[in-house]
Amino acid sequence: MGKYIIKSLLQVIPVLLIVSIIVFVLVRVTGDPVALMLPETATAEDRAVLAEALGLNQPLYVQYLKFLGSALQGDFGKSFRYGESALPLVLERLPASFELAAAAMLFAVLMAVPLGVASAVKRNTFVDLLISGISVIGKAMPNFWMGIMLILLFSVIWGVLPVSGRGGLSHLILPAFTLGVGLAAQMTRLIRSSMLDILNQDYIRTARSKGIREIWVIGKHAFRNGMIPVVTIMSLQFTSLIGGTLITETVFAWPGLGQLLVVAVNTHDMAIVQAAVFVIAFIVVITNILTDVAYRLLDPRIKYD
Amino acid sequence: MAVMNDMPSLTPAPQDQAQDQRQRAAGVGMLTKSLLRSKTGALGAVLVIIVCLLALLAPLLTEHDPNAVNPLNRLKPPVWMEGGTSEHWLGTDNLGRDMWSRIVYGSRVSLLVGVGAVLVSGMIGAVLGLISGYYGKWVDAVIMRIADAFMAIPTILFMLVVLAVVGPGMTTLIFVIGVTNWVSYTRVVRGEVLSIKARDFVKAARAVGASHGRIIVRHILPNILSSFIVISGMNVATTIIMEASLSFLGLGIKPPDISWGGMLSDGRQYVATSWWVATFPGLAITVTVLGVIFLGDWLRDVLDPHMKMKG
Amino acid sequence: GGGNTGAGANTSADEKIEYEATKSQTLTFGVGTDIESFDPHNNNNTASEAVIVNVFDYLLKNDSEQNKVPGLATSWEQVNETTWQFKLREGVTFHNGDPFTAEDVKFTIERVAKDGALKQNSYFKNIVEVNIVDEHTVDIVTSEPDPLLLNRLSKMGAGILPSKYIQDKGVEAFLKEPVGTGPYKFSKWIKDDRVELVKNENYYEGQPKWDQVVFRVIPEASTRVSELLAGGIDVASGIPSTDIDRIQNADSKKIVKAPTQRVLQLILRHTEGIVTSDPKVREAIDLAIDKQGIVDSIAGGAGVVTRTSVTPGNFGADPSLYKQSLYDQERAKELLKEAGYADAGPELTISVSSQYKEQSEVVAAMLEQVGFKVNLDVLEPSAFSERYSSKSFKEIFMIGIGNSLFDASNNYNRYLFEEAKDETDYDNPEVEQLLQSALVNMDPASRELEYQQVQQIFAEDRPAVYLYQMEGVFGVDQRVNFQPRSDELFYAEEITPAAQ
Amino acid sequence: MKKTSTEPLLDVKGLKKHYPQKKGWLPGKGGVVRAVDGVSFKVLPGETLGIVGESGCGKSTTGQMITKLLEPTEGEIVFQGRNLAELSNQELRKVRRDLQFVFQDPYSSLNPRMKVFDIIAEPLQVHGLAKGEALRNEVYRLLQTVGLGPHLVDRHPHEFSGGQRQRIGIARALAMKPKLVVCDEPVSALDVSIQAQILNLLKDLQEQFELTYIFIAHGLPSVKHISDRIAVMYLGKIVELAPREDLFNRSLHPYTEALLEAVPVPDPRLRKERILLSGEMPSPANPPSGCAFHPRCPYAVERCRIEAPLLQEYNEGHFAACHFPTVHSKDKEGAR
């Protein structure tokens, strides 16, 4: 197990290296940060001075090596926008992002597990059709649209939940729900197909032949097996949430990574973009390893080496 | 012990012509039949066909120019509401453009983007997945590490950065969504290739001396096609939604091109005051995605037995 | 400061959420963008200035009518062509207790004038030095006569910083816990969420009106409106025109509007060979557009048509061109014919930032009505700024330009021959001569005339077609009295609680 | 009944296949799975060599190495006097024409997306042996040979029964008129009543085309039915190799004996108390010391635990790998 984790951690290195190249290239080709930093009235001379000061006039590979070197020390440079070191700026957003992602996952799981299982058990009945319909609609609705509607209903018309911002638990409900619905839709469908698959397995028939109550057959024998693929999708979803909640964050004025990123990209704030992508990539890779471990714990067939 | 010497042993099985024909007919009619039997599959097909017809017949379905601005006639409600006119039966948008004709024309871009991007990512992903799965070893390691790296960068961020450089537009959008979505294909295709590669018929092809190229094209490719089609269906849906999300971030389709995502995004300001501006494109997206997903589901059900028929 | 940031978990359905805004001594703004930094020198957006003016003071400031009034300087006079002398206010202390002295002024002004990496540097680099005369008197010396020095000193880059504090602790530490002399003290800044300020009990003009001032960042306009309606904020900026009625109809909410310095305009290229180099084409463009129509529909009435970009309140404004607009589509069509486009109209590309997408779509439609063929090039804002800086537009770009110096010169820098090269290629010797002269003209009266002349020439020559002066539209809770300023700043001290 | 020439068609010497078992991520740290661990035998033209043994003992691996579907870790395969390892790719492709393989699982070995015609035509196309009309005729002829009608050419594999599919697999193997066909459990996936069809077919084809077979199976009765000589494998090694009658009547190895003992006889009158092997087959990743069979062998003594017996010829053409081959061998002729 320990060895496995070390092995996985070592695999992180090439991935992060590739990420660094992708990011570096992307950011460099996205255009001239100088233009954005200076006022509209700035002269060509002003620009040259600023470029010089930022080291933007060196050859690309030199810039990359420098970037990599300092990135290894956690130094991604200063944010143009905030004039502060980029990494702490990114890291200080993580709690908000994690909070939202975790809450959304929780919502999704709470919704998807019963729906998915019910849908599989009641396969091809009206219940199944209804659940499929709901989950497809949940997936088809763009996030921002749903977020705006939820705000209108719950905050403006009924006034039971706060509109936006981060705060107590009540602030978390709407954005988490908005994000969670899409995830739940996907998860429901996965659980359904996974459960269907499992319900056809021989060992389910064995369990039934033992005279066990159907609820146990499903709740014990089918469920644990059915959850194995779900863990994978959950980790995928979680990682996509960490960097991918920007729309929901914008709608709910949630001060997470997503908002930081949108603004950083729009203002070509290279340091932030680089630091953020790195941090996200790192989290993703770590999450993947943890998922693998969870997977192995859930499924005794997989060995640790 | 009984010996029945009169039993001919080498005669072909008496599966006569009649049974043969029956099986043929079943093969041909099977798709349509199972489509009709699967309620959701049929619903999906109908929805998708309707949307495709909208796109194809757009000019015949509306007499309004979808881009004709009329500020004085803005935000007119649909015909059944007070203040609505039969002239604009779904109402008008914030610039006084006819909602119906925009919905109709918007289907073109939404479908084009959906299908186009899926083609691009499908191509890239399938080729890399094939190479990776078939050749294995370091080729596989390199491709999969690159895929991991791409997975680690949130798609929407990637697109954001790229679109910020090249500027939005239909072709770029198709291209960018395509380029960012290849990873899912690569993984699925690679997995399929690995499992197919282990099947005996691939070995059999090698045993008769078939080349790598022949094995890939004749034996592996046709067998990954069905899962390829299934994920493509899903991705068309995802892409349509993604275009809407990019519109929200200001990186969607630019005027005068019309897309549902763009309409929905522009209309979000009017949700509280003029619901129809955002609701109709939203409905259009939902219905289309619904159709595509249902159709995809059905496809999966139909194709699955084939994939599972191992032995 | 700090305090409770929300209703907490125990909200029951029938009990409305208690927002901090309803606590009477807190003023809460909902704004679209976060501040960039608490460094007034390294910051160039109005959104930042709007917030940090409450923390930092200028030597002199603009009142709501844009008159210069004393700030940290009690009086000032021009000593010679390039030198101004300022008498500083006595008994002022920074939030950390340091006394405010000439040292601070010298430190502040020289920092922004000398450090080329600061975003405000380009506005101040003509300042050569600051000389301390005595503890409460300084001389500011410019390299050449600068009629705009006072304007410069009353804008963001001139916020006075605590020299001792920064020299002791460094800029990083200062930015973590900024200290100024203003009526409100920094309390906390959660990026992309909120800036919280608390009152400075030692403010030199007396007790501030609010215990706490909060600026909440709510990027999505519809969320801002919802937040206002739900009672989460007192003042919401950037209200979409369609929501005006909704807010006005709501209990205890109202809409207030005020003109800003921003004029939405089309800037036309004059480069030889381009269709817009033909004055008839330019006139046709002007006449084809129904500006009032756009104001009434898209802007929801929040705008004033104008034929000049120098609007009242700016030095050099020409009132005769304000509230004026031309619109005659028939004439526009004739002009096009005269220009030789009898059958097929000329093709134009209009580049525009996505924030003005609606307006540009209407403009494009109107131009097409008189026979132009328009390609609309809607760019994401940062892409637009980049295109703008690199001067790579085609025939037309559409842009809303503000004026942080409140001086006509700021509107015309781009038309100076050297600057206009490769962009608009505007080349009018008469204008050039007038602009160059005005740049160093220390006599306000003749300088004003020079700018008015330029405006008249522009109105006929049309290097730019002005659409309208934009108005800020704010949604306001009736518990506060809020009158927006044309410089779009939020001076909390100008806002008062309404009588209960 | 079969003509035997002295020159072997196939000569396998010391064939081994070891799969490195990854443990941890450092290369070379884990053990190896000794799937096949030193197998030697000869096959004469026109004969059928049966290979039997429990599941997992390395039969398929051996078969696949002979047909070059797997690279041997060690050992030589000499086919028609040529060492396969020394052939260039080009030459190997030619040799493949004489060396064919019939798979155990008739479904998995047919591409579900290809029509029968294409499946059978593939070898001919690959080697450019026939085109157009000639190709069609040849495919029809092959189908006829294995007892399928030409009207089936447009069908896909899933439209056939198991026996028919196996016939298609055989037709494909025969397409290039091979000399040696390795049949890897060609009937174990089939129904009882179909098995006989296929066994008969194989026999008929052998006579018709003078084929040589290596027939792999774990069902002893069918192997006995078709083979001239039989090799018994246990854990990657051949433990006994003998002409059919010798093996069944005078087996020398206790494992062979146990196998024979375990086969249920379809005659209720022959029910008897059996002496059954106890225990399970050990893992090839971790074979027992000495004679691999010793933990299950009722006759094992100390020596068996320490020393691995070699395959030795005891009677003419009858080889066994056992330290005490005669102690327990009894003449079974009388028992039957």
Add this chain to the structure above:
Amino acid sequence: MTVKLLEVEHLKTSFKTEEGIIPSVRGVSFTVNRGETFAIVGESGSGKSVTSLSIMGLVRAPGKVEGEIHFEGKNLLELSKKEMRRLRGNEISMIFQEPMSSLNPVFKIGNQIREVIVQHRKVSKAEAHRLGIEMLERVGIPDAAKVAGNYPHQLSGGMRQRVMIAMALACRPKLLIADEPTTALDVTIQAQILKLIAELSEQENTGIILITHDLGVVAEMADRVAVMYAGEVVEEASVFDLFEKPGHPYTLGLLGSLPTLTEQRDRLDSIPGTVPNMLNMPEGCPFHPRCPYAEEQCKTERPELRVKEADHRVRCLRMEEISH
């Protein structure tokens, strides 16, 4: 001595599928006595498993079971779900063909055995666990306590099948249905398992339904045999009668197609053709297209199961003419 344990009468089980209704079992009747081993043979798809699942009450939608199944006098088809559940795993239990997939991969062996004991006996968990281990020992698993702590994948196929047997016998059922319990196993292991089942049933006087298509296994184990073809019993006889005086052409064919160790034949006799498609059953006798004795009559008339001799019944119109 012969006490009737199970009586199946006119059992009909069909599945409604997209292609149509599949009549998998088409009127099967037989009796199993206490302590007796009753074998059902027949080719793949002939309805053996469906018959056994019908007895267990495990046929699920879209399957439909008709007829009567009397177990110790109770008609199983009329029992409530709860009553049926009480019988299952307790009085009637079942072993499945695939030892590899019939155990739940994510639960430990001990847990899976314990489960059935706890379900049917009023014992504590710990006691059930102990009983489970005892059961594992009885089926010849060495070091049973340790094995109870293993997961199924850690065991070999033979061990898993033993576990399945232990589980099936844990509550000492009166009837054990073994559905091809050894098809997936090696001959040496197969022999071990069969011997084990025979011994255990003898000790407990358990009735066994042994389903297989291996006639060797039948000869080895069974007292009486039913031969199924296309969802019907085509012949039922004592094991001796069946092998010595087979009455149905299909049985004849089956016996003829077996290669044996005892005799050497140059050719095997095989049954041409394949089992008919259930959806498209031939008119008349379902076997007639493959039958060498078929006559005009066989193509139109469906034969009934007729008594040939005492305890020997055959479903063939030409039963009398087929002699040996």
